Amino acid sequence: MSVVDATEMRVIYEQRAVAKAAQQDGIWVRRAIIAIAVLFLAIFIVLPLIVVFAQAFSRGIATYWDALAEPDAVSAIRLTLLIAAISVACNLIFGLIGAWAIAKFEFWGKSVLITFIDLPFSVSPVVSGLVFVLLFGAQGLLGPWLQANDIQIIFAVPGIVLATIFVTFPFVARELIPLMQQQGTQEEEAAISLGASGFSTFFRVTLPNVKWALLYGVLLCNARAMGEFGAVSVVSGHIRGETNTMPLHIEILYNEYQFVAAFAVASLLAFLALVTLIAKTLLERRIERAKHGVD
Amino acid sequence: MPSSMSIRQAVPRSVIPGFGITLGITLTWLSLIVLIPLAGLFIKSFELNPSQFWDIVTHPRTANALKLSFGTALLAAFINLVFGTLVVWALVRYDFPGRRVLDALVDIPFALPTAVAGIALTALFAQNGWFGAPLAALGIQVAFTPLGILVALVFIGLPFVVRTVQPVLQDLDPELEEAAASLGASRLQTVTRVILPALLPALLTGFALAFARAVGEYGSVIFIAGNLPNVSEIAPLLIVIRLEEYRYADATAIAAVMLIASFIILFVINRLQRWSELRTSRS
Numbered sequence: 177m178s179v180v181d182a183t184e185m186r187v188i189y190e191q192r193a194v195a196k197a198a199q200q201d202g203i204w205v206r207r208a209i210i211a212i213a214v215l216f217l218a219i220f221i222v223l224p225l226i227v228v229f230a231q232a233f234s235r236g237i238a239t240y241w242d243a244l245a246e247p248d249a250v251s252a253i254r255l256t257l258l259i260a261a262i263s264v265a266c267n268l269i270f271g272l273i274g275a276w277a278i279a280k281f282e283f284w285g286k287s288v289l290i291t292f293i294d295l296p297f298s299v300s301p302v303v304s305g306l307v308f309v310l311l312f313g314a315q316g317l318l319g320p321w322l323q324a325n326d327i328q329i330i331f332a333v334p335g336i337v338l339a340t341i342f343v344t345f346p347f348v349a350r351e352l353i354p355l356m357q358q359q360g361t362q363e364e365e366a367a368i369s370l371g372a373s374g375f376s377t378f379f380r381v382t383l384p385n386v387k388w389a390l391l392y393g394v395l396l397c398n399a400r401a402m403g404e405f406g407a408v409s410v411v412s413g414h415i416r417g418e419t420n421t422m423p424l425h426i427e428i429l430y431n432e433y434q435f436v437a438a439f440a441v442a443s444l445l446a447f448l449a450l451v452t453l454i455a456k457t458l459l460e461r462r463i464e465r466a467k468h469g470v471d
Numbered sequence: 472m473p474s475s476m477s478i479r480q481a482v483p484r485s486v487i488p489g490f491g492i493t494l495g496i497t498l499t500w501l502s503l504i505v506l507i508p509l510a511g512l513f514i515k516s517f518e519l520n521p522s523q524f525w526d527i528v529t530h531p532r533t534a535n536a537l538k539l540s541f542g543t544a545l546l547a548a549f550i551n552l553v554f555g556t557l558v559v560w561a562l563v564r565y566d567f568p569g570r571r572v573l574d575a576l577v578d579i580p581f582a583l584p585t586a587v588a589g590i591a592l593t594a595l596f597a598q599n600g601w602f603g604a605p606l607a608a609l610g611i612q613v614a615f616t617p618l619g620i621l622v623a624l625v626f627i628g629l630p631f632v633v634r635t636v637q638p639v640l641q642d643l644d645p646e647l648e649e650a651a652a653s654l655g656a657s658r659l660q661t662v663t664r665v666i667l668p669a670l671l672p673a674l675l676t677g678f679a680l681a682f683a684r685a686v687g688e689y690g691s692v693i694f695i696a697g698n699l700p701n702v703s704e705i706a707p708l709l710i711v712i713r714l715e716e717y718r719y720a721d722a723t724a725i726a727a728v729m730l731i732a733s734f735i736i737l738f739v740i741n742r743l744q745r746w747s748e749l750r751t752s753r754s
Contacts, residue, residue: 221626224579342504410714
């Protein structure tokens with residue numbers, strides 16, 4: 177520690193005070209901005225979340241459980257879990273493969289490829305569903321062939337899976353690519369030059385380095401897969417007990433004026449959203465550390 | 472650098488294996504899931520001749536739906552730009568009780584399924600709802616009017632503005648403000664002439680992202696909109712209605728317009744982000 181005399185100290189403190197004052201807003205400005213921000217978030221974010229649970233439990237816990245135990249609700253929950261499991265697994269595997277190719281190698285057209293991977297984010301959910309109807313539906317490009325071979329994709333589970341994979345396509349890859357690019361290739365090169373195979377390098381070096389970002393991507397992917405409405409609504413055909421996912425079931429209940437039941441199913445998805453957010457907040461810190469090479 | 476570096480540079484191939492196979496799988500998977508289905512939409516819309524296409528798109532009901540979708544999305548993105556920036560300012564610059572919780576909750580529209588958001592907002596803004604009842608007393612009806620669409624689109628777009636602007640304001644060099652203050656600028660001048668220009672690329676990117684999301688939004692809107700043709704019927708809903716009527720040509724044409732619009736917005740966003748990166752790397 178260096179020795180600093182009193183006047184020098186005072187000068188430093190005064191400079192700091194000036195620096196701090198330069199960033200300070202007046203007390204009333206500060207209060208007004210905080211009030212507006214809190215009010216805006218309360219109206220648009222917090223209260224919509226609270227109203228879901230308030231409505232779901234408005235007729236008591238027994239009614240709530242009845243709504244969830246009803247056979248159509250149970251089959252919707254089951255289908256949603258199945259769809260999410262398939263589409264998360266696909267995006268996990270192909271996200272890792274894609275991130276490996278993009279982050280560990282240099283090649284022509286890379287930025288175009290990244291844009292294409294992000295593309296589903298900018299397509300309307302309804303259009304995302306429609307493209308599969310136009311491809312596999314009865315009047316679609318492959319429709320006659322599918323009918324001749326007795327394969328049903330639209331208004332059946334495969335169509336819902338395809339539409340869900342489409343809308344969740346970017347989630348895993350876009351979390352992995354920037355992190356893996358930042359981490360570079362030195363560790364992998366070291367492992368390879370020490371005689372490790374490509375696979376063991378991937379599983380022992382690359383995967384541990386990106387595990388938190390991977391989990392982050394999977395979480396967001398899962399939340400979207402379970403909650404997707406527009407795209408799934410177009411391809412599902414809304415057959416109760418067969419092709420009805422939770423969000424579609426909510427819509428049917430709501431349109432039948434079974435509000436409490438609709439909000440009961442909705443509360444499960446809202447709970448999932450809250451859990452996703454908490455996990456996301458915790459993971460963000462770990463990913464920051466991984467980026468700076470501490471973890 | 473040791474001599475091994477120059478040898479490696481002479482050989483274009485990296486020592487890391489798997490480039491061919493992983494890129495091959497990625498391109499195949501991307502084509503099967505994303506590119507071919509999207510191309511299919513354009514192939515289908517080429518089955519229409521230009522005058523048929525034009526007739527569909529300029530049909531009053533279609534034109535009104537497109538106008539409504541783009542108009543309300545633009546307005547919602549603008550509201551998000553203003554209030555989102557205030558929210559960012561409060562979250563980054565001030566400390567107040569509940570700040571961290573609110574910060575985390577900003578992502579709710581990302582995580583909450585759109586159908587859930589739709590029925591929740593409808594419950595709040597319907598005539599007997601927590602907000603709807605007092606607003607109705609003032610003679611303002613939100614649910615089942617275009618105003619309801621606006622509410623849903625503001626909800627859905629907020630995190631795009633906040634999460635784009637927040638990191639830029641956080642990383643903004645405090646010396647900029649100190650320099651401005653020591654040169655005699657008032658606080659207002661510092662904010663409008665120093666801080667806002669520095670945030671501009673991020674603000675525009677956030678605005679464009681919120682707009683892009685709002686234009687195509689379906690789930691959260693249809694519950695609160697009322698869905699009256701020509702009044703409160705958004706373009707994505709009209710696509711669904713045309714599909715249910717087996718009017719595939721109409722659905723395809725409207726979807727093609729929306730898809731082209733999203734490509735244009737995507738291109739603009741890409742440019743903005745590049746500009747934003749250039750800005751931050753220079754400073």
